[in-house]
Amino acid sequence: MASASSKIDTYQNFIGNQWVSSSDGSTFADEDPSLRGSTLALFPSSTVQDIAKAIDVADAAFKSWKRTAVEERQRHATRFLDLLEGATDALASIVARENGKTVREARAEIHSALSEGRHHVAQVSRFYGQSLPAGTQGCIGWEQFHPLGVVAIISPWNFPMNVMCRKALPALLTGNTIVFKPATFTPWSGVTMAKLFESAGFPEGVFNCVAGLGSTIGNALVDDPRVKAISFTGSTYVGKKIHERAAKNLTRTQLELGGKNALIIMPDADLTAAVNAAITAGFACAGQWCTSTSRVLVHRDVHREVCDRLAARCEQMRVGDPEDEKTDMGPVAGTDQFTSISKAIETGLSEGARMLTGGPGKGDLERGYFIRPTVFDNVVPDHTIFREEIFGPVLAVIPAKDFDDALRIANGTEFGLTGAVYSKNPQKIARAAEEFHVDNLYLNRKCTGAMVGAHPFGGFNMSGTASQAGRQDYLLMFLQGQATA
């Protein structure tokens, strides 16, 4: 898998159960976000020829994998999950080093991949089909589900192990084969997952991993008519581009995109719990979580108190080495992230919002891409930091006149991913369940990720298409229905 060249390892693609370099031998460096300029390892900067080769072998492998008994596919998936579970600590350390999230957060990511994966292994038998009255006497009909073929998985760097598992296991369990493109910031996590698929004994060509730039190999993957479905998680900008390109071949897409998630705090709420929720949902994984809270809408009667408490909590947070168990927040994922979050902070200041605490790390923190937990007050809906996803550790606090005002402001973005409401009033809670336009709503609970087993996840509007009927179920997404009489 890796060969040592001087002190830095060079990793390869996994195509047709072989570890191979890119066709032109080029590589790119995976930078350590905790230490600017230092390289963790080198990865293939793959070409369109590499993608074509991976699709060739995945297409060839589909012919026999689709006929493999479901029980056999479940056995392979279970072996993979057992290996993942056994290696949790070592894998968490890779995620922490490469992505910058803390090792505790990385372990939680792997635990969630395990629980979702085991859920999918158990659920795949729901799709054996059923018999039906065919409408004519003496005639029985039946419905059955067929796999689609080659599935492209394009994943982001923020949950490099969990997001790919959430897509790959359902696709494989339903009889599809895979070409997986890990994110450019996290190829190490991607290649490590490919190694686990190899060790789990999946047949040749069933799972393939090709690293490289989205703009080069991502397009080649999306444009190939042999790719029958694209499961993408990433930014709204790239998701829209993929959607447009995929339309040329009418390729099925599952798009899980950005968010600008709001947490509403009413004066009757348990304020300690509400502030805890804003801190944990706002700053977990340094705010680089699609479901993170990024806007805090506070009733004006408790606005001052909530701002003071948020700022005080942020100042107590330990920012530093992600591999240290005591660290609360590691660096952001890399140089591009650092630049775009720093720019968003500057824009917030120049447009008149007030920074209560935070900003880019100073002193010792300048060694890596560290941003301190940041809270802005005096934010209004015209501000860019109110509207646009920052994808970093930045909370925007907005005062609201009353509950109606808070709901209106919360719904006032182009996104619709997650939301949370803190109030002890049952009428307000019931109204939020009806009128808060998000697909995952948390009532007196902090925003977290997907609920295992719940169909809706992936957002309304510019947050994606994954909550739409037919795409909401990770297993059904990769199946084609057929009725026969």
Ligand code: NAD
């Ligand atoms: P990104 O869109 O920049 O990249 C995502 C993936 O797409 C990467 O693998 C990238 O290499 C690839 N890519 C880039 N250009 C491409 C192209 N032209 N064709 C095909 N692939 C291409 O996103 P990111 O920065 O990796 O991740 C952060 C974003 O992901 C945030 O917006 C976040 O909200 C979103 N996200 C959403 C969810 C969800 O479930 N809704 C979950 C996690 C992250």
